[in-house]
Amino acid sequence: MTESAFAGRMRHEKFFSCAADKRRDDLNYRASISVERIPGRFPYATWHSPEGPRDVVVWCSNDQLGMSQHPKVVGAMVQTVLHAGAGAGGARDTCGTNRMLLDLEAEIADLHRKQAAMLFTSGYIANAAGLSAVARLVPRCLVISDEHNHHSMIEGISKSGCKKRIWRHNDLEHLEQILREERGRPALIAFESIYAISGDVAPIRQICDLARRFGAITYLNEANAVGICGAGGAGMAEREGLASRIDIIEGTLAQAYGCLGGYIAGRAVLVDALRTHAPGYAFTNALPPPLCAASLAAIRHLKESSWECERLAQNAATLRAGLIKAGLPVRPGQEHIISLAVGDIAMARAMCNALLSDFSLHLRPAGHSAAARDTAYLRILPSSHHDKTMLTALVNALAEVWRRFEPSWSYQPDAAE
Numbered sequence: 001m002t003e004s005a006f007a008g009r010m011r012h013e014k015f016f017s018c019a020a021d022k023r024r025d026d027l028n029y030r031a032s033i034s035v036e037r038i039p040g041r042f043p044y045a046t047w048h049s050p051e052g053p054r055d056v057v058v059w060c061s062n063d064q065l066g067m068s069q070h071p072k073v074v075g076a077m078v079q080t081v082l083h084a085g086a087g088a089g090g091a092r093d094t095c096g097t098n099r100m101l102l103d104l105e106a107e108i109a110d111l112h113r114k115q116a117a118m119l120f121t122s123g124y125i126a127n128a129a130g131l132s133a134v135a136r137l138v139p140r141c142l143v144i145s146d147e148h149n150h151h152s153m154i155e156g157i158s159k160s161g162c163k164k165r166i167w168r169h170n171d172l173e174h175l176e177q178i179l180r181e182e183r184g185r186p187a188l189i190a191f192e193s194i195y196a197i198s199g200d201v202a203p204i205r206q207i208c209d210l211a212r213r214f215g216a217i218t219y220l221n222e223a224n225a226v227g228i229c230g231a232g233g234a235g236m237a238e239r240e241g242l243a244s245r246i247d248i249i250e251g252t253l254a255q256a257y258g259c260l261g262g263y264i265a266g267r268a269v270l271v272d273a274l275r276t277h278a279p280g281y282a283f284t285n286a287l288p289p290p291l292c293a294a295s296l297a298a299i300r301h302l303k304e305s306s307w308e309c310e311r312l313a314q315n316a317a318t319l320r321a322g323l324i325k326a327g328l329p330v331r332p333g334q335e336h337i338i339s340l341a342v343g344d345i346a347m348a349r350a351m352c353n354a355l356l357s358d359f360s361l362h363l364r365p366a367g368h369s370a371a372a373r374d375t376a377y378l379r380i381l382p383s384s385h386h387d388k389t390m391l392t393a394l395v396n397a398l399a400e401v402w403r404r405f406e407p408s409w410s411y412q413p414d415a416a417e
């Protein structure tokens with residue numbers, strides 16, 4: 001390598017190391033630990049600690065119903081690998097669509113009682129590509145977005161190039177005010193049913209009422225609800241009897257269904273338009289048949305089986321009550337995501353490290369945005385597979401860690417509450 005080429009390379013390396021250092025300085029550097037889940041032993045996992053492998057109990061997995069290890073799901077995946085191979089072999093337009101994927105889309109449409117559904121390679125892509133395409137297809141569209149919407153929705157909205165207004169989290173008066181101010185302009189209201197960080201639930205009925213009054217389109221992200229809430233796992237809108245009033249439902253197959261992939265469900269005409277207009281559909285390989293088969297098995301299983309959701313609801317309620325009794329700052333709610341207010345992100349990380357090394361409990365801090373360093377939570381995801389002893393052990397360990405660290409931030413009601 002010549003001297004000037006070497007100097008150029010060093011300069012480039014500096015860009016990257018400065019970027020990482022900046023994240024370290026503002027305490028947003030991301031480092032994940034090495035954890036392997038153990039088939040058949042969920043929620044245990046092996047943590048590859050600096051001292052060697054150790055069993056830990058996982059409290060931060062999206063796989064809250066244990067579907068990723070369910071024999072029907074694993075069996076469907078293995079069978080399909082054997083007769084269809086590992087990959088899809090191409091993008092849908094260029095290579096054709098495998099039967100499993102079409103069956104999965106039909107199953108998802110049926111789950112949400114919509115005319116059609118369209119798969120993407122993840123929930124993130126479904127929002128980033130799908131939401132942006134929907135907004136772009138509506139002339140002069142104004143996107144009104146809840147301030148706590150997931151990053152994938154924010155990306156979809158900014159990629160759409162449409163005018164955007166952010167409404168204060170779950171604040172119906174503010175939403176109405178924006179709709180009034182923008183009357184006459186086509187609007188799309190984008191929100192989540194259960195918010196990923198806080199576990200807050202959206203006032204879906206009132207949002208649908210406002211949408212009807214002002215003629216707005218509703219786009220509901222059900223990522224944290226599908227598989228868990230509503231009859232057969234059809235989500236929060238279904239549970240509230242409102243699915244037919246939601247124009248577009250977005251979901252993921254990577255959380256309660258334990259697999260991978262994301263989707264948009266809605267009217268056939270919308271899905272047809274998205275097929276030609278959403279870049280995340282055309283210019284990428286299709287979901288592999290084994291993954292489609294596994295997701296199909298998970299959806300079908302949860303349409304029939306209710307014990308997993310019932311156990312999860314019981315465990316979440318028991319844990320929430322135990323944490324409140326122990327005097328910990330639990331964000332109010334009733335769903336299966338439980339958040340404890342810590343405040344300082346560095347302290348939240350240190351608390352998680354202590355829970356892992358001293359109590360063999362694996363959970364991670366979370367915040368609404370990478371920049372929110374003073375509003376960090378410990379986000380707990382109980383599952384249908386945790387038992388009473390594990391629930392008690394978690395409450396005791398958290399109480400001890402709270403005594404040790406004494407975080408000063410407590411739950412702060414949002415303006416809307």
Ligand SMILES: Cc1ncc(COP(=O)(O)O)c(C=O)c1O
Pocket residue numbers: 122123124125127150152192195196221223224252253254261262
């Ligand atoms: C609310 C919400 N939307 C979208 C996603 C992204 O889904 P996926 O993991 O399938 O990309 C997540 C995942 O954490 C989520 O919580």
